[in-house]
Amino acid sequence: MTSHGPLDHDHHPEHSTVPNDTALRVKALESLLVEKGLVDPTALDAIVEYYEHKVGPRNGARVVARAWSDPAYKARLLADASAAIAELGYSGAQGEHMVAVENTPDVHNMVVCTLCSCYPWPTLGLPPVWYKSAGYRSRSVIDPRGVLREFGLEVSDDTEVRVWDSTAEVRYLVVPERPAGTEGMTEEQLAALVTRDSMIGVARVPAP
Amino acid sequence: MNGVHDMGGMHGLGPIAPEQNEPVWHAPWESRVFALSRAIGAWGRWNVDASRQQIEQMPAADYLRVTYYEKFLYGMTENSIRHGLFTREELATGQPDPHAPKATPPLTAAQVAEVMLRGGPKTRAVERQPRFQIGDAIVTRNIHPLTHTRLPRFARGKAGVIIARHGAHVFPDSNALFQGENAQPLYTVKFAARTLWGEAANPRDSVCLDLWEDYLDPA
Numbered sequence: 001m002t003s004h005g006p007l008d009h010d011h012h013p014e015h016s017t018v019p020n021d022t023a024l025r026v027k028a029l030e031s032l033l034v035e036k037g038l039v040d041p042t043a044l045d046a047i048v049e050y051y052e053h054k055v056g057p058r059n060g061a062r063v064v065a066r067a068w069s070d071p072a073y074k075a076r077l078l079a080d081a082s083a084a085i086a087e088l089g090y091s092g093a094q095g096e097h098m099v100a101v102e103n104t105p106d107v108h109n110m111v112v113c114t115l116c117s118c119y120p121w122p123t124l125g126l127p128p129v130w131y132k133s134a135g136y137r138s139r140s141v142i143d144p145r146g147v148l149r150e151f152g153l154e155v156s157d158d159t160e161v162r163v164w165d166s167t168a169e170v171r172y173l174v175v176p177e178r179p180a181g182t183e184g185m186t187e188e189q190l191a192a193l194v195t196r197d198s199m200i201g202v203a204r205v206p207a208p
Numbered sequence: 209m210n211g212v213h214d215m216g217g218m219h220g221l222g223p224i225a226p227e228q229n230e231p232v233w234h235a236p237w238e239s240r241v242f243a244l245s246r247a248i249g250a251w252g253r254w255n256v257d258a259s260r261q262q263i264e265q266m267p268a269a270d271y272l273r274v275t276y277y278e279k280f281l282y283g284m285t286e287n288s289i290r291h292g293l294f295t296r297e298e299l300a301t302g303q304p305d306p307h308a309p310k311a312t313p314p315l316t317a318a319q320v321a322e323v324m325l326r327g328g329p330k331t332r333a334v335e336r337q338p339r340f341q342i343g344d345a346i347v348t349r350n351i352h353p354l355t356h357t358r359l360p361r362f363a364r365g366k367a368g369v370i371i372a373r374h375g376a377h378v379f380p381d382s383n384a385l386f387q388g389e390n391a392q393p394l395y396t397v398k399f400a401a402r403t404l405w406g407e408a409a410n411p412r413d414s415v416c417l418d419l420w421e422d423y424l425d426p427a
Contacts, residue, residue, distance in 0.1 A: 022278060023237040028302045029285065030240055036304045037311035038293055039247040046320035047243035052232050054321070092327040093246075097374065099396075114216030114360055116260055117276060122327075126242070128230050132276045134221035141362065141415050142217040142405050150224055160412040161401075165216065167358045168377060168394055168418035169256075169330040197226075 056125035057196035059090045060173055063123060064199065065191035067100075068178045078102060081173060085123060095122035095171055101164065102175040103201070108155045109174045110148065110201030112140040113166040120171035124196060131200065141165060151202040174199050179207040209354050210361060212268040217362040217405070221272070238277040245284045250315035250323070253291035257384035261356035262286050332391035334376040338421070340395060344370045345427035348397070348419065356384035359423045363415075366403055367427055371416065372396035379420050393421040 033039045063085055067074040077084040081098035085091065098120060101109040113119065114137050119127035130136055140147050144161045148154070155161055164172045176198040182190060185208070197203035215221060233239040249259075263271075263283040271279070289296055298305055315323060340346060350365035351357065358380050372395065379390040398416045401409035 022281070023235065026237040026240050026244075026281065029281075029299070030244060032294060032298060032302055032304065033244065033248065035310075036294060036298075036308065037313060038251070039244060040313040040316055042317040043247050043313060043315045043320055044240065044243040046317040047246050047324070048239040050320055050324050051242065052239075054324075056232075092325040094327070096327045096329040097331070097377075099372075112216075114362075115214055115358060116263070126232060127276075128227065129234075129276075130224045130226040133224055134215055134218075134272060135224045138215040138218040138221045139224075140216075142219075144413065145410065147224065151226065157410060158412070160414060161410065162398075162413070163415045165360070165363075165415060165417045167360065168374075168380075168420070170374060170394070170396070170418045 051121075051126055055090075055121055055123075057123075057194075057199065058191070059088070059125075060120070060123035060196070060199045061191040061194035062088055062187075063090070063100075063173065064175055064194045065187045067175055068182075068190055069187045074175075077175070085173075090122040092122050094118070095120050097168075097170045098123070098173060099170055100173045100175050101162070103177045105159065105177075107160045107162055108148075108201065109162050109164060109172075110140065110144055111164045111166065111172040111174060112137060114138070114141055115165075115167060118166035118169075118171065120173055123173050124199060128196070148202060151197065153203055174201040176201075176203075176205045179205050181207045209264060209356070210352055211264045212271050213264045214360050216360045238275075241277045241281045241284075245280045246324075247313070247315050248284055248288060248293065250313075251291075251293060252314075253293065254287050254386075255378075255383055256328075257356055257378070257380040258386070259283050259287065260380070261384040262290075264356065330378045331375050332378060332389060334391050336376065336392055338373055338393040338395075340370045340373075340393070340421070340424065340426075342370055342373060346370060346395075346397060346424045347427045348423055349425060351423070353381065355381065357381050357423075359419060360417070362404055363397075363399065363417055363419075366399055368397040368399040368403070368417075370395045371398045374418070377420065379422065381420075381422070390422075395419055395421070395424070397424070 034041050067077050077100045081100040117127050117132040144163050198205045263279045347367050374394040376391040377394040382388050382390040396416050397419050398414050401413035
């Protein structure tokens with residue numbers, strides 16, 4: 001990993017322009033693995049397609065919108081999130097053991113993985129760069145309110161900030177508070193309001 | 209190991225810098241690394257805990273400098289070599305050893321969606337009964353293994369309360385070393401922020417971690 005040139009890490013290393021030689025190394029590795037019969041290149045294409053189009057935060061947004069719309073579903077989601085999420089067809093790697101945590105006026109939940117970058121792929125897709133950043137992983141547990149402020153979210157001193165560090169294979173989905181002014185909206189309209197960041201717990205869902 | 213990957217509570221590791229309208233991948237090679245790691249993982253020569261342990265063994269300065277998918281690339285390459293899928297010579301030359309028989313990929317395109325949807329649950333049926341109940345006070349062990357563990361430094365030797373039980377899960381500390389799954393009760397433990405960080409923390413705040421029974425003692 002040390003053969004390439006220095007990255008531009010003055011500001012945010014995960015955003016840097018990656019040296020071309022990484023792309024070349026990956027290409028060479030893929031060719032070798034295909035030639036040895038270790039991987040099927042069409043399977044690689046199918047995996048990329050799956051993670052580009054079949055998973056992503058729209059899945060989680062549908063779960064949240066259903067929970068907002070259907071109290072019985074919400075009860076199932078909070079009792080056994082893996083099963084309730086599977087009802088909507090979402091399951092699999094990095095979502096085998098789901099827990100849903102509900103934001104209320106008393107508790108604000110936020111999710112991190114301090115040890116690597118564990119994240120609920122089936123409901124939120126692959127993690128954004130900031131979630132994997134050393135800054136987020138290091139500071140979320142010691143200064144969650146400061147981190148939330150960087151996202152523009154001020155949480156009242158009277159509200160508990162509860163940070164979930166994903167140290168095992170349990171993955172967390174935050175059910176954000178339903179914003180005012182959404183009474184009478186359909187599930188589909190509600191889902192369109194729910195953002196990825198609100199399901200990680202670093203944002204509120206904006207009122208429409 | 210007390211590596212730089214165990215960064216909970218550290219300062220000075222840079223800004224968070226959210227990106228608006230972030231794409232799934234920032235370059236095509238990232239998608240290929242991700243897909244390669246999933247496809248090569250289908251050989252089943254190692255497990256997720258061994259993958260994480262391998263990445264943790266990256267030199268610390270490299271670990272902090274490189275991106276997520278470069279870490280994937282490093283971990284997958286080193287584990288592939290260690291577990292005999294290819295050699296360092298083949299990697300260096302880009303040419304398969306002419307004497308090595310050609311393999312058949314274990315994962316085909318037609319299987320991808322089903323395999324991804326199935327995932328790999330980490331729960332196991334075991335005889336071992338959970339030692340703790342919800343509401344029990346515990347203290348985490350003060351351990352510093354040289355090998356893989358999922359008990360972060362900031363939560364060692366700390367008092368907390370069991371708030372959830374998750375059945376028996378594969379124990380990463382042994383599984384990463386191929387010393388058996390040693391599946392055992394997994395709990396969510398809630399720690400007061402002040403227990404972890406002192407009086408400066410908001411008295412209402414808390415941090416919850418998922419911890420295996422072997423990390424815990426009764427308080």
